[in-house]
Amino acid sequence: MKRTLLGTLSAFALVSGAATMALAQGEPLKVGVLATLEGTYTVLGEDGIRGLKTALAQAGNKAGGRDVELIIQSTDTSPESALRGARKLVEQDKVDLVIGPLSGSEGIAIRDYSKTQPQVTFINGISGAQETTFVEPSENFFRFNTDGAQWGVGLGAYVANEKGWKKVASVAEDYSFAYTNFLGFALGFCEAGGEITERLWVPLGTKDFGSIIAALPDDVDAIYVGLGGGDAVNFLNQYQQAGGDAHFIGGSIMVDGTVLSSEGSAKEALVGTPSSGPQADTWDNPEWQAYVKAYQDTFPPDQRFPSPSLLATGYYNATNAMVQCMETVGGDLSDGQAAFRQCLSTLELKAPNGTIKLDGNRQAIGTNFVIEVVEQEDGTLATKMVSMVENVPQTLGLDPAAFAGIGLPSRDVPECKTSY
Numbered sequence: 481m482k483r484t485l486l487g488t489l490s491a492f493a494l495v496s497g498a499a500t501m502a503l504a505q506g507e508p509l510k511v512g513v514l515a516t517l518e519g520t521y522t523v524l525g526e527d528g529i530r531g532l533k534t535a536l537a538q539a540g541n542k543a544g545g546r547d548v549e550l551i552i553q554s555t556d557t558s559p560e561s562a563l564r565g566a567r568k569l570v571e572q573d574k575v576d577l578v579i580g581p582l583s584g585s586e587g588i589a590i591r592d593y594s595k596t597q598p599q600v601t602f603i604n605g606i607s608g609a610q611e612t613t614f615v616e617p618s619e620n621f622f623r624f625n626t627d628g629a630q631w632g633v634g635l636g637a638y639v640a641n642e643k644g645w646k647k648v649a650s651v652a653e654d655y656s657f658a659y660t661n662f663l664g665f666a667l668g669f670c671e672a673g674g675e676i677t678e679r680l681w682v683p684l685g686t687k688d689f690g691s692i693i694a695a696l697p698d699d700v701d702a703i704y705v706g707l708g709g710g711d712a713v714n715f716l717n718q719y720q721q722a723g724g725d726a727h728f729i730g731g732s733i734m735v736d737g738t739v740l741s742s743e744g745s746a747k748e749a750l751v752g753t754p755s756s757g758p759q760a761d762t763w764d765n766p767e768w769q770a771y772v773k774a775y776q777d778t779f780p781p782d783q784r785f786p787s788p789s790l791l792a793t794g795y796y797n798a799t800n801a802m803v804q805c806m807e808t809v810g811g812d813l814s815d816g817q818a819a820f821r822q823c824l825s826t827l828e829l830k831a832p833n834g835t836i837k838l839d840g841n842r843q844a845i846g847t848n849f850v851i852e853v854v855e856q857e858d859g860t861l862a863t864k865m866v867s868m869v870e871n872v873p874q875t876l877g878l879d880p881a882a883f884a885g886i887g888l889p890s891r892d893v894p895e896c897k898t899s900y
Contacts, residue, residue: 506546507546508546508547508548508549509543509544509546509547509548509549509576509577509806509811510549510551510573510574510575510576510577511548511549511550511551511575511576511577511578511579511802512551512553512566512569512570512573512575512577512578512579512580513529513532513550513551513552513553513578513579513580513605514553514555514562514565514566514569514578514579514580514581514582514586514590514605515528515529515552515553515554515555515580515581515582515605515795516528516554516555516556516557516581516582516583516586517529517552517554517555518554518555518556518561519556519557519684519685520557520684520685520708520709520710520711521556521557521582521583521684521708521709521710522709522710523709523710523738524582524708524709524733524736524738524789524791525554525555525582525791527737527738527784527785527788527789527791527792528580528582528605528606528791528792528794528795529552529795530775530778530779530784530788530792531775531788531791531792531793531794531795531796531799532579532605532795532796532798532799533778534771534774534775534778534779534788534792534796535795535796535797535799535800535803536548536550536799536803537774537778538774539800539803543802543803543806543807543811544803544806544807544808544809544810544811544812545810545811546806546811551569551573551575553565553566553568553569553580555580555581555582555583555586557582557583557585557586557655557684558585558586559585559586559588559589560589561586562580562581562583562586562587562589562590563589563590563593565581566578566590566593567593570597570600575600576600576601576813576817577600577601577602577603577802578590578600578601578602578603579603579604579605579795579798579799579802580604580605580607580795581604581605581607582605582606582607582791582794583607583655583657584607584608584609584612584628584655584656584657584658584660585609585655585656585657586607587604587607587608587609587612587623588609588611588612588656590602590604590607590621591612591613591616591617591618591621592618594618594620594621595618595619595620597620598619598620598816599816599817600620600817601620601622601817601820601821601824602618602620602621602622603621603622603623603624603798603801603802603824604621604622604623604624604625604794604798605791605794605795605798606625606790606791606793606794606795606798607623607657608625608626608627608628608631608657608660608661608732609627609628609656609657609659609660609889610627610628610629610656610660610663610874610888610889611656611660611888611889612627613627613841613842613843613874614627614841614843614874614888615888617841617842617843619821619842620817620821621842622801622821622824622825622838622842623838623842623843623844624794624797624798624801624829624831624836624838624844625758625794625797625798625836625844625846626758626836626844626845626846626848626872626874627660627843627844627874628657628658628659628660628661628663628664628732628889629660629661629663629664629667629874629876629889630664630758630844630846630848630872630873630874630876631661631664631732631756631757631758631848632661632662632663632664632665632666632667632668632732632756633664633668633756633848633869633872633876633877634668634756634848634849634850634867634869635664635665635668635669635729635754635755635756635850636664636665636666636667636668636669636670636671636672636674637668637669637671637672638754638756638850638866638867639665639669639674639702639729639754640668640669640672640673640674641672643701643702643727643754644701645674645701645702645727645729646673646674646675646701647674647675647677647699647700647701648669648674648675648676648677648700648701648702648703648704648729649676649677649678649679649680649696649697649700649703649704650662650676650678650679650680650703650704650705650706651680651681651682651689651692651696651703651704651705651706651707651715652679652680652681652682652704652705652706652707652731653681653682653683653684653706653707653708653711654681654682654683654684654891655684656889658681658706658707658731659889659890659891659893660889661706661731661732661733662679662704662706662731662889663886663889663893663894664756664876665704665729665731665756666894666896667876667886667894669896670894670896670897670898671898671899673898674896675896676896677697677699677700678695678696678697678700679891679892680692680695680696681891682707682711684711685710685711686711686714686715687714688714688718689714689715689718689719690718690722692715693715693718693719693722693724696724696726700726701726701727702726702727702728702729703726703727703728703729704728704729704730704731705728705729705730705731705734706731706734707731707733707734708731708733708734708736708738708739709733709738709739712733712734712738712739713739713742713744716739716744716745716749716750717744717745719749720745720748720749721745727753728749728750728753729753729754729755730750730753730754730755730853731755732755732756732757732758732790733757733790733791734753734755735750735753735755735757735851735853735863736757736789736790736791737761737785737786737787737788737789738785738789738791740853740860740861740862740863741785741786741860741861747861750853750861751853751854751855751861752852752853752854753852753853754850754851754852754866755850755851755852755853755863756848756849756850756851757790757848757849757851758790758793758794758833758846758847758848758849759790759793759833759849759863760849760851760863760864760865760868761787761851761862761863761864762854762856762862762863762864762865763833763849763865765832767830767832768832768833770832771788771793771796771832772787772788772832775787775788775792775796786860786862787862793831793832793833796832797829797831797832797833797836800829800831801824801827801829802824804823804827804829805820805823805824805827806820808820808823809823824838824842825838825842826838831846833846833847833849834846834847834868834870835847835870839873839874841874843874845871845872845873845874846871846872847868847869847870847871847872848868848869848872849865849866849867849868850865850866850867850868850869851863851864851865851866852864852866
């Protein structure tokens with residue numbers, strides 16, 4: 481009798497489990513998306529959404545056999561807006577997964593929120609603050625993009641050794657991503673004997689850069705510009721109008737498509753500007769070219785950039801990671817999404833901008849590109865690859881203890897010195 485009862489219970493469990501999986505596979509997969517669709521980074525957020533939709537279009541708008549239902553929530557780069565958006569998606573809309581956010585300080589807020597919602601998996605969009613995964617990482621938060629410091633690898637040494645620019649000042653946005661991105665540049669630059677004479681920080685959304693431009697020193701070889709979106713365009717146009725003629729070094733989002741496709745005199749000063757980041761617009765790699773074509777084919781020319789920005793690429797890769805792992809688990813998110821998360825943790829993503837894998841903190845290890853802005857035959861601006869560095873870890877190749885000893889990126893960190 482006991483054996484019969486156990487057999488009956490086992491059979492029931494199998495049938496029940498199969499029925500649950502079948503039910504889940506028949507239901508749409510509810511995916512919440514966080515993107516900056518308000519404020520100075522609006523254009524960046526719009527291209528992030530285009531990258532996500534490109535990936536879904538390639539997948540037939542399905543993941544693991546389930547239709548994908550998107551619920552897009554706007555943010556404005558502030559942690560508060562990201563937290564409000566995430567709460568709506570998770571607690572009201574009852575999404576299965578969240579992809580996003582875009583901006584650095586938003587990412588830190590979502591990491592913390594994810595710890596209170598263990599039933600939901602969070603896949604970063606493109607936010608790049610170091611702290612998000614380096615400090616007290618969350619078990620259900622995954623980042624398939626390298627962080628801002630990883631984006632700076634190679635640039636400092638290139639500027640100092642190849643351009644011969646040994647003395648620079650900087651102006652950058654006063655928040656976590658800009659600190660992180662500048663750290664990646666400064667470590668290599670200072671190691672190569674460079675000197676940073678002035679660090680100027682401005683609030684996100686700054687319109688008038690007059691006082692900042694006046695404060696920039698004249699006796700430097702170049703100015704590092706760690707601004708993006710509307711901030712970058714405003715600064716560049718005002719700097720030109722003020723008669724400034726210094727060389728520029730671009731932070732990763734200063735030479736992104738959101739700035740290179742803008743109108744105004746700023747574009748004239750950008751040709752030849754060195755920078756670095758997770759992609760190079762004109763890279764001749766076949767996988768990259770196929771991705772660019774897919775992006776272009778998904779949206780009419782007047783509704784996109786000539787080439788996908790790094791924001792689009794970040795959301796594209798995050799979405800593809802989600803789709804691939806949903807396929808691996810057959811659309812089944814039971815057992816606290818355990819199998820799905822195990823897949824994400826061990827996935828080796830063949831991304832268009834190089835292979836990506838995650839470390840123990842669920843942080844991307846990937847390829848970085850040193851790039852320069854060029855003018856193409858049609859008059860548009862793009863970035864070309866100067867060199868690339870593969871398998872860049874979050875500790876930038878330094879001993880983990882030495883890297884931790886540098887301190888978290890801030891207005892004053894890193895200190896400029898020749899060894900770390």
